[in-house]
Amino acid sequence: MQLGATCLEGGRCEFLVWAPSCREVSLHQVAPRDRILPMERQPRGYWRLMAEDMPPGARYFYRLDGERDRPDPASHYQPEGVHGPSQIVDHQRFSWSDQGWRGCALADLVIYELHVGAFTNAGTFDAMIERLPVLRELGITAIELMPVAQFPGERNWGYDGVQPFAVQHSYGGPEGLKRLVDACHREGLAVVLDVVYNHLGPEGNYLWDFGPYFTDRYRTPWGDAINFDGACSDEVRRYFLQNALHWFRNYHIDVLRLDAVHAIRDFSATTFLQELAEQTREFSLGNQRTCLLIAESDLNDPRVIRPAELGGYGLDAQWSDDFHHALHCLITGEALGYYGDFGNVGDLVKTYREGFAYAWRYSSFRKCRHGASAADRPAQQFVVCSQNHDQVGNRMNGERLIALAGFEAAKLAAAAVLLSPYVPLLFMGEEYGEENPFPYFVSFEDAELIAAVRRGRKEEFEDFHAAGEPPDPQSPRTFAAARLDWSKRDQPRHRAMLAFYRELLRLRRANPVLARRDNNQLEGWGLEDEKLLWLRRWNEQAEVWILAN
Template sequence: MIFEVWAPRASRVEILPWQRELRAEGGGWWSVEVPEAGHGSDYRYMIDGDGPYPDPRSRRQPEGIFGPSRVYDHARFTWEDHEWKGRDLRGSVIYELHVGAFTPEGTFAAAIGKLEHLVELGVDFVEIMPVAPVPGGRNWGYDGVDLYAVNETYGGPDGLKMLVDACHRAGLGVILDVVYNHLGPSGNFLHPFGPYLTGTQGSYWGEAVNLDGPDSDEVRRYFMDNAVQWLRDYHIDGLRLDAVHALHDRRAVHFLAELADEIDALSCHLGRPLTLIAESDLNDPRMIMPREAGGYGMAAQWSDDLHHAIHAAVTGENHGYYADFAPLASLAKALTSGFVHDGGYSGFRRRSHGKPFTGPGHRLVCCSQNHDQIGNRPRGDRMTPAQLRLAAGILLASPYTPMLFMGEEWGTRSPFLFFTDHVEPALREGEGERRRREFEGFGYEWDAPDPGDEESFLRSKVDWSELKEEEHWSLLCWYRDLIALRKALPELTDPRLDRVRVEFDEAARWLRMGRQSLSVVVNFCPDSVTLPLSETPILLIAEEGVSADQGALRIPGQSMVIYRSVT
């Protein structure tokens, strides 16, 4: 077996346990053949006498981030998803989950047992939060290192493949959340190998990745090859790229555009659609513009504006960044224009922000809950079932690509707290304070539980037994009905924003969104509201107490209805 590693500044590279020196091959690459090594062999590298270190491209870390790398042969896994032809993002509903908190067991295998629930719910994609190895046994995943490996706590590389295989056989696509803007603070052994990082603070979370400095060609290749691995060797259907606004790249061809080119070529080879979704808070339409038009060529991007507007309307919260979205006019703009901040002034940022969105609505992935918007609250609290009924109605009737967060569909009472398990005392003891500083100015009284306390993780596991309770089962049926209606009526998946019309009454706190003869009316006020109708309505989905007669639509407080007008 041949081992290869990139270490452009090294003068001597050795592989253990065989104590063999690698040969310089040019371009900073080193290689050596070890005939006795193969699948299952453990190894590490020594760099100029320092180490030992795991392989930067390690496919497996069976003993965690501080242990040896292990040779893993992708060809040894037997796939059963031969009939899978992929899934397009257009018209789809995404379901985001954290493997460790999705089931009591917290494993890929246990998640397979819940796929029938997702199929019956009606979603099309499962989006998995990051699975790279992390410190300790519990973490959101954004502290990952050894980016080519899979967290052994969840089930390792074979476990992930079995989950993807099962999803495909169930008709579900899989999107994997990957983090290319920084590496975790613990177990990051890239520095001895080469200039993967710039040494400067690239974001709040760590050093910037070297995408445009000296030797950055190979650094870019490291991350692009990683993306290819997930899509090719793990049969993943798409990647959610974390916080791309923290990818610092001044090259003429941005890393994202280069990555999009690479993935398009892979899609042509594999004969199935592959999707790149960027998480960005820049409100920059170049993210999803075609590369031929000067854009980055992402298939879609996360957009927080609709979330903020829905959350403010449903909960009444107006602190921090919600202040910019408190008026119903913001929700109306989000539903018709994509971005609320499209060049105007943002009070939270204290400057102008964004640029008008010009693409079809399906290129924006929107939600009423996700891991950030729940987990970045001190207590990790969620909307109530009553609030979620309204939020889901707006989201699933919107012209965007909807995304749900695990447990949302039945209104779980489980919070989603920020949790870690750092092994170094300094990181463990300082995590809570670091987290508090990160959210200064957000308007919260920061009384969050200790992220390092195991109870923070255990409390974040969704409680499936809640489905036995009427309130939760009723909400699940509501979500199922909304998703089924979205798939049945072409108006609800129509991404053309110029066909969406919205009217609202700020004082009375109601909003009506319409496309063709279909209308969605939401009453955010505690009191009932009566709206005049010029046409006869056919109620498609309505909460209890909604009625239509004699040219009027009566909607109880904090409820909604979807209806079709008949001339």
Template sequence: MIFEVWAPKATLVEVLVSGERRAMSPGEGGWWSGEVEGAGHGSSYAYVVDGDGPYPDPRSRRQPEGVFGPSMVYEHARFTWSDHDWKGRDLRGGVIYELHVGTFTTEGTFAAAIERLPHLVELCVDFVEVMPVAPVPGGRNWGYDGVDLYAVNETYGGPDGLKSFVDACHRAGIGVILDVVYNHLGPSGNFLHPFGPYFSGFKGSYWGDAVNLDGPDSDEVRRYFIGNAVQWLRDFHIDGLRLDAVHALHDKRATHLLAELSEEVDALACSVGRPLSLIAESDLNDPRMVRPLDAGGLGMTAQWDDDVHHALHCAVSGESHGYYQDFAQLTALAKVLTNGVLHDGTYSSFRGRRHGRSFAGVPGHRLVACLQNHDQIGNRPAGDRLPIVSLKLGAGLLLTSAFTPMLFMGEEWGARTPFLFFSDHVETELRESEGVRREREFDGFGYVWEAPNPSEEETFVRSKLDWSELKDEAHWSLLCWYRDLIALRKALPELSDPRLDRVRVEVDPLGKWLLVWRGTLAVTVNFSLESVTLPLSPGTVLLASDDPVTAVEDGLRLPAQSMAICRPT
């Protein structure tokens, strides 16, 4: 077979196969190639660059011995798919379920996750969003320290394990979104530097060096990341990508990397005959992110909407520290439910400046909203989740909103297990400093930072879901509430209508209740610790979190901390 690698500054590149180093030949554009007879699927190999190494292949498809070991030849065509009838899923109208493979089950593998798919089918979600699966140092990690971006973590089951998971999801009628990280690479096991100018030479974000997207030799660096995206969508049959922290992509070119990626993915969708989604995590509150390319936008299918999360969290938890301070009043929740964002050019007290632009005209399905996600739980020192009563109210608002809702694993039954930050760095310095680094990252967020050591295995073990909780009546009742909400959302077109200009919200001046109009449907929420009467003719109550919801002379009476969806007369 022929081995190829990009190393534009090298004077000698050798491929090491079966213990023998063979010189490679330079070609155009900084590419080197060399043929090794007898090598093929399953062969271990590595590269030596100007006498240094051996290093794994930057485009390694498999790292069976981890990030510090050799690469292994992997041929995609050897996997047998059974999803030939899968036509994909459009993000519009969908419900997403985010999970971390290592903590979704006790075993922490793709195979074990497949066994839990019936639970997701009964919940009636449309997509699973899988946190990053690229190889990481050690045996446990959130995934954002990934290197060898073309490979799949062997701890989870390697490339065949991921394909089997995607195949099973498709057979179950569920699409798969994969979380990918293109703004930085992990601090350990990153061997891209010897091969070429993959990085810009300055700190791009808190997490690491900026990727070289617009400097000399950046054409091939951009192809590295775009080719990686195409691999997931084409060779692994993934239905969409969630792009981590795109605001940390440093790109001054006339055509931004995201726009170039959008063009490539649109072309690929035409080729494979199914919709492909790109979801950006962006802190910019800039509607250009989700506007089509032909309208001057970056062409993302959707973006995460933190403003919705913040407003929902404040309403159901009462917290107002750090970045929550601007969202503490129900008027903030009313604005995000009707405008998509709170900061649309308004002053952000957390940032100390004005922030964002108006999302007027942007349909709600282009904004992925949540009550909880890996960041909003895991970035708390104790990794603590919302209690059941808060989830009940928050889920009711989220799943009747104009946005694309996303749940975080275990949320649907009110999991008591935390989701903590954990890692398993090999280098002593990184292991010992991880906790301090993490605390420094969240300085000014308003937390008293008393977090368990992220390098301890117990921190990881504690974060695994406890599926036996479903035997408890309170957890089972909440799961039924989530199922009923999703079923109602899918049954009533008013609840999935993405037109934000058709959403109307009434707020109690005393901050006790909220009334959201979705067409002729009224979503009523009582946040207070006492029953309240909303000025609303009750008509038909379609779904209620608690009984009794009663009609009284001057309106609809709701119990304390409850909600109801009704169609007034």
């Protein structure tokens, strides 16, 4: 029961859509010819059609109740954008060259997060391919793509996606992504894809017309929550579970990074995340390829990464925001907003030892106790960074760490991350000390929405910034400012930074103590007044002392 359009032999195509809110559903083919084919009602609100003469490349809408043409909720391609018709993709056609690829073990991940649109001047998957050798030589083992699911317009961080199965047309669509992943695997690089299962974007979200994908029982920062535990939630879950497997199967993605799992409101006895972890594990075993799930979570809840036997959801790893915040505050001295909870060397030591600094401790920012101890979890289950798209881009001006704290401080931060026992994540450009900002950008079409986003952006920064106007998120110039400047890599200072990163990554691989993902054989002390941190890591034969100030 594959949702969406599935190409079969002889030019046939099977369509399946969940639309329990509709009395009648038809397929409205719009290219290469125009015709309407009635669909057959199935149990539990599904509608099915086996269509003849429906080749890959054909474009279609679903016509709901004989009235409204809507793109396929499980569309694999939206060549004309979020409001346009869906296009049939035949995933058998691509010839993969990565037959020998078996994925990358969690402990071996060194992640490089990037935005497809801003990573190169062309802003496409194909343009990225020639840059891969540089990343491999640096010592990266995986690239992480910010979300590529179809979003409104051509510029967006990706968290406003509304067709979770479709690959953004302006990046190069399905074929482009496949060529990129194939090239990564040829280079020995794994691919992490950021997927958003906690909300849909505000423009082009037609799911409301199909069925109860959302629930008003929970509110999230983005409005009504996705219905993961109410009536009809089996079908909503199937949609997102198939989405995960879609990326693993059709695009050979190695790791899914799950955006903001704390906004996946789910009180059921068997949670969606548990199901997702089980199905991912099953797929991984069945395909003899390492497929992993890494969560972004604001909960500091070890349940997210504990195995099911211990009452957990069984995800493989999660980001440690505490590590970032503790490091960031020591380096920048910032104390506004959530940074007010950090600033002690002791907090950073604690994250080195246990993953979280807040393990059921009072947070002034949250105004309540926060978190639980994750000291029982192995080090490889935590992903740490000194900056990422969120921490950079959620600032009013999108300043990177180097712009805030300078060159030497950026080196210190790099060492703090790369000599940690955790899985490190770099944000594109930091490896050569890129100073360009990474501001928030969108390209909506709806004028009201654009105004609301501009307004929201200003309101958001009342807490963080005393004065100044945030850059206009809708402006192409704001997006253009985010682009990496590849020419910098040849300039002396930037070359020095690059060499420093390369050396740190080499050390991390070559030194037997540093190569271990182990925070038990690690101890640390801090002098708060001097902002001095010692770390001692060891194994049976050797030890490494790290002194940071």
